[in-house]
Amino acid sequence: MFCLVDCNNFWSPSGGGVRRYHLEKLKYYKQRPEIRYVFVMHDERTYTEQVGENTFVEHLKVPKVMGNWEYRYLIRASVLAPLLVKLDPDVIEVGSPYFMPKVVNAIVKKYTLKAKVFGFWHADFPVTYVRRFLGGWPFGLASKGESIAWRHARNHYNTMSGVLASSQLIIRRMQRHGMQRVHFVPLGVDQINFHPERRDPQLVSDLKAGESERLVLFFPHRFCHEKGLSLLLAAYPMICQQLAHAPALVLAGMGPDLMRVKQATQDYTHVHYLGFVDGVEQMATYYASADLGFALSAWETFGLSLVEALSAGLPLIAANDGAAKEHIEKSGAGYILENLTPEGLCDKIVTFAKDLNKDIMKLKARQYAAQLSWDNCFDTQLRLYQS
Structure with a gap:
C-alpha cells in the first residue's frame, strides 16, 4: 500500500492557510482507503489518532515556540525518526523550511528509507521572513540575508525529488534563484460552504x-x-x-x-x-x-x-x-x-x-x-x- 507522510513545523491549531490545507487533506484521504496517509501533528503529548480506514494523525510531543505563538517546532531527528522508520513511507512531504528539511533528509539518509522527499513551498521564506524582517537595516543586510536564505533553500530542497508551489508568480521567483524541479499545484476551496x-x-x-x-x-x-x-x-x-x-x-x-x-x-x-x-x-x-x-x-x-x-x-x-x-x-x-x-x-x-x-x-x-x-x-x- 502506498504510504504518504506529512511533516510540517508550520502547523498551528489556530493557524490559517496551512491548518486548512491539512484539514482538507485529511478529509480527502479518508475517502481514499487504498492510500495510507499519516499527518504528523506536533502536540503536548504523543499518541495515535485514527480518522479513517487508513488515515491517521500521529501526535508527537513537541515543545511550544517561545513567545505569543501556538507553533511547536520539531528540531531533533530523534523525535521523528522512530515514527518514519516504523512507517517506511513511499513519500514524505515537508511543509516548512525551518529545521524540517534537514531533519527529514537526515533521517531518510541515515536509515536508508525508500521514501522520496518533496517540499511544499507554503511560505516564500527568503522574501517573506528574511528580506522583510531585515528591511531598513543598514549594510545591505536585507539583500544579504535573502541571499543566504535562498542558498539554504537550494541546499535542502534541490536534493529532494521535487518542490510544490501554488503560485506561478512565486514559482518564477524560485526558478530565478536556482530552485529545481518545481511543480505548480494550486490549492483548492470548499465551494459548497464558501458560497x-x-x-x-x-x-x-x-x-x-x-x-x-x-x-x-x-x-x-x-x-x-x-x-x-x-x-x-x-x-x-x-x-x-x-x-x-x-x-x-x-x-x-x-x-x-x-x-x-x-x-x-x-x-x-x-x-x-x-x-x-x-x-x-x-x-x-x-x-x-x-x-x-x-x-x-x-x-x-x-x-x-x-x-x-x-x-x-x-x-x-x-x-x-x-x-x-x-x-x-x-x-x-x-x-x-x-x-x-x-x-x-x-x-x-x-x-x-x-x-x-x-x-x-x-x-x-x-x-x-x-x-x-x-x-x-x-x-x-x-x-x-x-x-
Missing part, C-alpha cells in the same frame, strides 16, 4: 446599523504586520472621514497584535472583533455578508483565505505582489493596492464604495474560485508522488 448564498440578511442589517449605504469590511487574518493589520487600522479613521457613513469593520483571528484590535473596538463604534473563528459555516457567512475583503500581505504563496472570500463572492483589495496580486489579476474581482500606505488603502476603499460594478466583481470572484477544488489539488499531488 454567495451564505449571505445572512439579518447579520448585514445588524452591521449596517440602519444605514443601507454603510460598507461592511471583513478582515479574517492573523493579527500581525505581515497580514496588513496595521495598514488597515491606520487607514480606517481616514475612510470614516471620506465616506458618509463609517464602515463596519469586522476583524476575526488571533495574533501578536490582538491588543491593537481590541483597542480599535473601544475607539470606534463600528469596529467589531469576532475572536478566532473555527467554524467554516460562520466564516463563510461573514464572507458572503460583507461588501469588501482584504488580501494585504504581499508574501502569500496561495492565500487560502482570500480564495475562500472570492468563492463566497467577496471582492478584495490585494497587495501588489505574491499570490494576492496573482488572484486579483486573474479574476478581475477587486483592486491591486500598488501603494502600500494607509492613504493608498483609503483611496481604494473609497473608490470601491463609489464603484457601480460591485455586483460584477462579486460574480467574477465566484466564477474564478469555481475553477479551484481540493479534489483537483490532491489528485494532482498524488499523481506526482506516485509517478
